Amino acid sequence: MATFNIWMNGRLVPQEQAVLPVNSAAVFYATNVFEGIRSYWSERDGEMYSFRLADHFARLRESMKMMRFTVPYSDDQLFEAVRTVVTGNELREDIHMHCVAYVGAPGLDATTQTGLYINPRKRPRVMEGNGxxxxxxxxxxxxxxxxxxxxxxxxxxxxxxxxxxxxxxxxxxxxxxxxxxxxxxxxxxxxxxxxxxxxxxxxxxxxxxxxxxxxxxxxxxxxxxxxxxxxxxxxxxxxxxxxxxxxxxxxxxxxxxxxxxxxxxxxxxxxxxxxxxxxxxxxxxxxxxxxxxxxxxxxxxxxxxxxx
Ligand SMILES: Cc1ncc(COP(=O)(O)O)c(C=O)c1O
Structure with a gap:
């Protein structure tokens, strides 16, 4: 399956470079918060539509607040990051992406300061057959x-x-x-x-x-x-x-x-x-x-x- 570049802490990197330290809480306890977002390709409009992004970012912020994470990006920067994922990978197909804020990024306070990555992937339908x-x-x-x-x-x-x-x-x-x-x-x-x-x-x-x-x-x-x-x-x-x-x-x-x-x-x-x-x-x-x-x-x- 084709792999896509991942947006991580401000830039697009190949999958093998998108790594987390093994001794971070993010890896050991899954100390992260995330959103699962879909973007749909419209042949008619020649456009990728990401669905209800603002609502996903608002919920991500609520999760971050409850975890006492600091929020490293504005909504505009998050919109731009999703746009970079789509254009930088030349995505013209339906895509599911995980937008993940995590603790333990190198150089940041391991308790609260978060790194962020957006990982686009193909996601098959959940079921086979009718239901x-x-x-x-x-x-x-x-x-x-x-x-x-x-x-x-x-x-x-x-x-x-x-x-x-x-x-x-x-x-x-x-x-x-x-x-x-x-x-x-x-x-x-x-x-x-x-x-x-x-x-x-x-x-x-x-x-x-x-x-x-x-x-x-x-x-x-x-x-x-x-x-x-x-x-x-x-x-x-x-x-x-x-x-x-x-x-x-x-x-x-x-x-x-x-x-x-x-x-x-x-x-x-x-x-x-x-x-x-x-x-x-x-x-x-x-x-x-x-x-x-x-x-x-x-x-x-x-x-x-x-x-x-
Ligand atoms: C536990 C749980 N419930 C419900 C949903 C559906 O939420 P949404 O419609 O915001 O994707 C999800 C999907 O993320 C989920 O993980």
Whole structure:
């Protein structure tokens, strides 16, 4: 697979030069915070659109604040860094990138001063076939007072890793987490939505979930304005999962990924993607690529040079 140059602390470097010291907290404890961002190539516009960059940078800053990291770059500098990644690698294809702030960069205070890198990569779709076979994990989503999932640190993702490995060992594709109260939280790296009694439902933001940018896009724009349906944000019980008509994960990486069964209970017809999931998925892909031209402020052009 082709490798791309990585933007690290101010310049593009080949992958083998983008290294972290083995004795840094960043390597040993995964003391970092990060964002997973997608950029979409639009053939029609000859442009790469990075989706909701400003919101990703705002969330990165919130994670940094909670970790008491100092913020080494302004938003303008971060926009410029993403642009450099896209133009410097001549990217004209859909790309996923990790934007990572970490402690332990040479020459910086190892407790709080952060280095930053942006690593572009191809990211295949999460599923093969029509959708995922999920299970309700026996691992509990870490709670806000222990290891908060709202704080997007690489170290917090060990919770998702344990659950995903268990799911695979047990013959499923992906886990669904319950939180400490026994209510549905989310997937390992994605937000959970279901359709129940004709309504679109998702766990509320105090359910030990990441405050997902895709979730907000669905709640504030796609469901009400494209589909004409409001999203209900509430507690979801485990047993509701088994009788839902449809379910899907969403996220920058997952986009809209249908779920076909949970604990082997088929949802809807069981082997096909439900009608609302299909409509939400195509509306989302239209939006991120600019086929749906509304909300241009969410699509930062990162390919063509910007001349004033
Ligand atoms: C734990 C977790 N939940 C939800 C999401 C979806 O968030 P977003 O839509 O902001 O990508 C992600 C993706 O980063 C995640 O890692």
């Amino acid at each position: 995922l076979k999920c299970n309700v994990s026996s691992w509990t989503r870490t709670s806000d007072n222990a290891i908060p999932i709202r704080l997007k640190s690489g170290s917090n993702y060990q919770n998702g890793r344990l659950a995903t490995l268990q799911s695979r060992a047990d013959g499923y594709d992906q886990p669904i987490f319950l939180n400490r109260l026994g209510k549905v939280a989310e997937g390992s790296g994605a937000t959970f939505f279901m359709v129940r009694k004709g309504r679109i439902v998702t766990p509320h933001s105090s359910s030990d979930i990441l405050e997902s940018i895709t979730r907000t896009t669905l709640i504030e724009y796609i469901c009400p304005q494209v589909l004409g349906m409001e999203v209900v944000e509430r507690d979801i019980d485990r047993t509701e999962l088994y009788v839902a008509e449809e379910a899907f994960f969403c996220g920058s990486g997952y986009e809209i990924t249908p779920i076909l069964s949970i604990d082997r209970f088929p949802l809807g017809a069981g082997d096909t993607v439900g009608p609302l999931t299909k409509r939400i998925s195509s509306a989302y892909l239209d939006l991120v690529r600019g086929v749906d031209t509304r909300h241009p402020e969410w699509r930062t052009p990162t390919y063509k040079p910007v001349h004033v």
